[in-house]
Amino acid sequence: MNxxxxxxxxxxxxxxxxVVKCLKKLLERAERGEIIGISYAAMESNREFFFSSCGEAHxxxxxxxxxxxxxxxGTMKRVFNEDS
Numbered sequence: 319m320n321x322x323x324x325x326x327x328x329x330x331x332x333x334x335x336x337v338v339k340c341l342k343k344l345l346e347r348a349e350r351g352e353i354i355g356i357s358y359a360a361m362e363s364n365r366e367f368f369f370s371s372c373g374e375a376h377x378x379x380x381x382x383x384x385x386x387x388x389x390x391x392g393t394m395k396r397v398f399n400e401d402s
Contacts, residue, residue: 332363357385 347353355374361367375382 355381357382357389359389 344353344356353373355372355376355378357369357371357375359367359369370376371379371382371385375385
């Protein structure tokens with residue numbers, strides 16, 4: 319008798335190497351003074367998330383809103399497979 323297995327959630331790796339690489343590059347640019355503010359959203363391994371901003375993006379919420387809108391727009395283009 320062939321019994322189907324129930325749906326299993328895929329476990330995420332303990333470390334996402336592309337996330338670490340991206341954050342290191344951002345840190346290097348911030349240390350050189352090229353990045354003066356960040357707005358971000360992050361997803362944790364349990365699929366919880368958080369968001370915040372720092373630097374100029376925190377001090378200037380209108381600019382942080384523009385950053386968030388740009389992130390949303392670029393992400394939605396990827397969702398609908400449009401060229402970036």
